[in-house]
Amino acid sequence: xxxxxxxxxxxxxxxxxxxxxxxxxxxxxxxxxxxxxxxxxxxxxxxxxxxxxxxxxxxxxxxxxxxxxxxxxxxxxxxxxxxxxxxxxxxxxxxxxxxxxxxxxxxxxxxxxxxxxxxxxxxxxxxxxxxxxxxxxxxxxxxxxxxxxxxxxxxxxxxxxxxxxxxxxxxxxxxxxxxxxxxxxxxxxxxxxxxxxxxxxxxxxxxxxxxxxxxxxxxxxxxxxxxxxxxxxxxxxxxxxxxxxxxxxxxxxxxxxxxxxxxxxxxxxxxxxxxxxxxxxxxxxxxxxxxxxxxxxxxxxxxxxxxxxxxxxxxxxxxxxxxxxxxxxxxxxxxxxxxxxxxxxxxxxxxxxxxxxxxxxxxxxxxxxxxxxxxxxxxxxxxxxxxxxxxxxxxxxxxxxxxxxxxxxxxxxxxxxxxxxxxxxxxxxxxxxxx
Amino acid sequence: xxxxxxxxxxxxxxxxxxxxxxxxxxxxxxxxxxxxxxxxxxxxxxxxxxxxxxxxxxxxxxxxxxxxxxxxxxxxxxxxxxxxxxxxxxxxxxxxxxxxxxxxxxxxxxxxxxxxxxxxxxxxxxxxxxxxxxxxxxxxxxxxxxxxxxxxxxxxxxxxxxxxxxxxxxxxxxxxxxxxxxxxxxxxxxxxxxxxxxxxxxxxxxxxxxxxxxxxxxxxxxxxxxxxxxxxxxxxxxxxxxxxxxxxxxxxxxxxxxxxxxxxxxxxxxxxxxxxxxxxxxxxxxxxxxx
Numbered sequence: 001x002x003x004x005x006x007x008x009x010x011x012x013x014x015x016x017x018x019x020x021x022x023x024x025x026x027x028x029x030x031x032x033x034x035x036x037x038x039x040x041x042x043x044x045x046x047x048x049x050x051x052x053x054x055x056x057x058x059x060x061x062x063x064x065x066x067x068x069x070x071x072x073x074x075x076x077x078x079x080x081x082x083x084x085x086x087x088x089x090x091x092x093x094x095x096x097x098x099x100x101x102x103x104x105x106x107x108x109x110x111x112x113x114x115x116x117x118x119x120x121x122x123x124x125x126x127x128x129x130x131x132x133x134x135x136x137x138x139x140x141x142x143x144x145x146x147x148x149x150x151x152x153x154x155x156x157x158x159x160x161x162x163x164x165x166x167x168x169x170x171x172x173x174x175x176x177x178x179x180x181x182x183x184x185x186x187x188x189x190x191x192x193x194x195x196x197x198x199x200x201x202x203x204x205x206x207x208x209x210x211x212x213x214x215x216x217x218x219x220x221x222x223x224x225x226x227x228x229x230x231x232x233x234x235x236x237x238x239x240x241x242x243x244x245x246x247x248x249x250x251x252x253x254x255x256x257x258x259x260x261x262x263x264x265x266x267x268x269x270x271x272x273x274x275x276x277x278x279x280x281x282x283x284x285x286x287x288x289x290x291x292x293x294x295x296x297x298x299x300x301x302x303x304x305x306x307x308x309x310x311x312x313x314x315x316x317x318x319x320x321x322x323x324x325x326x327x328x329x330x331x332x333x334x335x336x337x338x339x340x341x342x343x344x345x346x347x348x349x350x351x352x353x354x355x356x357x358x359x360x361x362x363x364x365x366x367x368x369x370x371x372x373x374x375x376x377x378x379x380x381x382x383x384x385x386x387x388x389x390x391x392x393x394x395x396x397x398x399x400x401x402x403x404x405x406x407x408x409x410x411x412x413x414x415x416x417x418x419x420x421x422x423x424x425x426x427x428x429x430x431x432x433x434x435x
Numbered sequence: 436x437x438x439x440x441x442x443x444x445x446x447x448x449x450x451x452x453x454x455x456x457x458x459x460x461x462x463x464x465x466x467x468x469x470x471x472x473x474x475x476x477x478x479x480x481x482x483x484x485x486x487x488x489x490x491x492x493x494x495x496x497x498x499x500x501x502x503x504x505x506x507x508x509x510x511x512x513x514x515x516x517x518x519x520x521x522x523x524x525x526x527x528x529x530x531x532x533x534x535x536x537x538x539x540x541x542x543x544x545x546x547x548x549x550x551x552x553x554x555x556x557x558x559x560x561x562x563x564x565x566x567x568x569x570x571x572x573x574x575x576x577x578x579x580x581x582x583x584x585x586x587x588x589x590x591x592x593x594x595x596x597x598x599x600x601x602x603x604x605x606x607x608x609x610x611x612x613x614x615x616x617x618x619x620x621x622x623x624x625x626x627x628x629x630x631x632x633x634x635x636x637x638x639x640x641x642x643x644x645x646x647x648x649x650x651x652x653x654x655x656x657x658x659x660x661x662x663x664x665x666x667x668x669x670x671x672x673x674x675x676x677x678x679x680x681x682x683x684x685x686x687x688x689x690x691x692x693x694x695x696x697x698x699x700x701x702x703x704x705x706x707x708x709x710x711x712x713x714x715x716x717x718x719x720x721x722x723x724x725x726x
Contacts, residue, residue, distance in 0.1 A: 082689070083689055086476055086689075086692075090476070090479060108477075112477060214584065214672075214673070215669075215670055215672060216670050216671065216672040216673075217670065265563060265564045266563045266564075266579070266580075266581045266584070267562075267563030267564070267580075267581030267582065267583065267584035267585065268581075268584060269581070269584035269585070269586075269672075269673050270581065270582075270583035270584030270585075270589065270669065270672065270673060271584065275558070275562055278562070278565055279564050279565065282564075282565060284564060284565075397477070400690050401690060401691050404686060404690045404691070408671070408672075408674075408675060411672040411673050411674050411675075412674040412675065414673065414674075415585075415586035415672070415673035415674040415676070416586060416674075417586065417673075417674035417675070417676075418674075
């Protein structure tokens with residue numbers, strides 16, 4: 001009896017191992033033969049649950065009416081997107097026909113060969129890609145002269161600030177008396193941190209000069225990168241050597257820590273995007289380095305107490321972190337023609353404009369400068385300049401790892417676990433070791 | 436060909452064996468093989484066989500060691516406090532006659548919430564500027580704290596949230612043990628003139644030994660594996676003060692894509708958990724009685 005049991009167990013184990021190995025292949029074979037040339041009637045898209053996705057959802061019915069192809073949008077939290085995408089892209093077939101790619105996955109996805117090159121589709125259908133802002137196209141459009149994506153929306157960072165605080169005559173007079181110069185929108189980081197600390201000092205706990213987000217890895221990394229770029233620093237030299245621990249970088253981290261400790265709300269070192277946003281939306285902070293599209297949310301009376309009292313400017317120092325998403329077709333998608341049909345449609349001028357008017361964040365220059373769009377969002381003149389002047393996280397396969405390392409070390413420096421220089425030296429060392 | 440008994444054996448045993456093989460044994464064997472390779476999510480398949488390199492790397496990895504240390508601190512504190520509070524509450528609930536069900540229902544609520552939701556709820560409550568915890572502290576004149584943003588406080592905050600979440604589990608198990616205790620030893624103790632404390636020490640605790648071992652062992656295992664609460668509350672920060680081992684392994688697998696290395700670390704964790712479990716089981720059996 002015992003012997004039989006063991007034999008049986010061994011047979012079941014071997015069979016289960018074999019069946020698990022072969023089942024994937026059978027599935028692939030049947031799916032690919034079913035999809036070939038048949039013309040898909042449904043497209044599945046994986047997107048992030050953000051406002052821009054909602055604006056796409058609002059227009060897709062038009063596409064279905066025009067083409068007869070149903071569009072299913074699965075919107076998930078950012079944190080679970082990468083984990084959901086990678087296994088799908090590794091499979092022989094993907095359950096997603098279209099995906100959206102965050103700029104810091106671009107290097108990884110293109111390097112692994114997971115995205116369908118779009119050049120032949122673009123050339124055949126004469127889709128004009130010159131309409132895109134150059135910095136967007138270089139980030140979430142082409143990689144090494146091959147087009148893999150169409151830029152979907154931008155999230156370049158900017159300085160969102162309270163107009164009523166920066167124009168407060170009482171504060172202005174006090175600042176003039178204390179520092180001998182006018183309180184205006186700062187054009188460099190030293191002045192920004194100085195003003196920030198001054199506002200916090202003057203207003204105690206009711207109003208902070210700036211709200212910051214020190215949660216690792218993404219919030220703290222993307223926030224500090226504005227300080228880095230605006231101080232003349234960067235990740236790499238032109239020859240590819242690491243320069244993230246040079247004097248400019250150390251200076252910018254010193255300013256960042258100073259602002260975090262002496263101007264930002266207590267506990268900002270643990271804030272993520274939502275916590276920081278809520279502090280600003282509740283009217284407890286004078287400035288916030290954040291995504292430019294946040295302005296539309298902050299101007300919405302249902303979501304913020306500061307509607308009508310906020311505006312957007314470039315990050316002090318003038319060079320912010322660029323960010324954006326691109327539409328892409330997975331190489332293992334079922335019917336790439338149907339996918340391209342949707343991409344071409346959703347990024348056409350009319351639909352891109354419609355999404356922008358609903359509140360979407362544009363990537364096309366012709367949408368940015370469109371009179372209807374500008375009439376509704378006059379600050380897009382500034383946003384367009386912010387995007388053009390911004391820098392991006394390097395397009396390398398290791399970008400997610402780079403942000404993880406950076407976030408950990410910045411958090412160490414902010415929490416006092418390491419000196420700024422030592423933290424940056426660790427970042428430089430570990431980035432150089434990344435495979 | 437088969438006797439009736441054997442047919443019954445096959446009918447009842449095979450389905451569960453198949454389920455077990457597919458869901459438990461297959462992943463275990465797969466990840467064990469993977470732990471000896473340089474497998475990465477960047478490439479398909481197992482990668483190359485590299486022997487014990489991943490295991491050796493883990494012992495040299497200061498982040499792995501540090502996160503291991505954080506895990507030990509976290510586990511020891513939460514399990515000790517949860518056991519002490521849990522036992523106290525269970526004894527109390529066992530004694531009260533009226534309203535027991537109401538108390539019990541209220542106490543058990545946190546356990547029914549998923550860890551991610553617990554994390555999100557507490558992130559809101561503990562917001563230094565807008566959260567209710569600091570607001571209430573302010574009303575009684577206590578200065579609000581940066582619960583999750585202060586490197587000195589963050590681990591303690593995570594511990595408190597975990598206790599809030601997991602204490603009901605401890606109460607539930609210990610109370611079940613208390614309720615099922617036989618009445619005779621207590622009667623004997625009363626006749627012998629034992630006081631309440633003496634009865635607790637010499638009757639209740641020895642009788643409860645196995646229940647306590649099971650409850651503590653369960654919590655030690657789940658505390659060592661804590662991941663979701665850290666993911667939502669601190670992401671391991673500020674700095675690396677709350678980075679626990681499961682979170683570190685997760686990042687190696689899904690951010691750094693080193694599935695081979697993360698499998699090796701998972702196996703090291705598994706070995707530690709198995710050693711602890713064996714130790715607990717030995718303790719619960721106690722020394723053999725002299726014949």
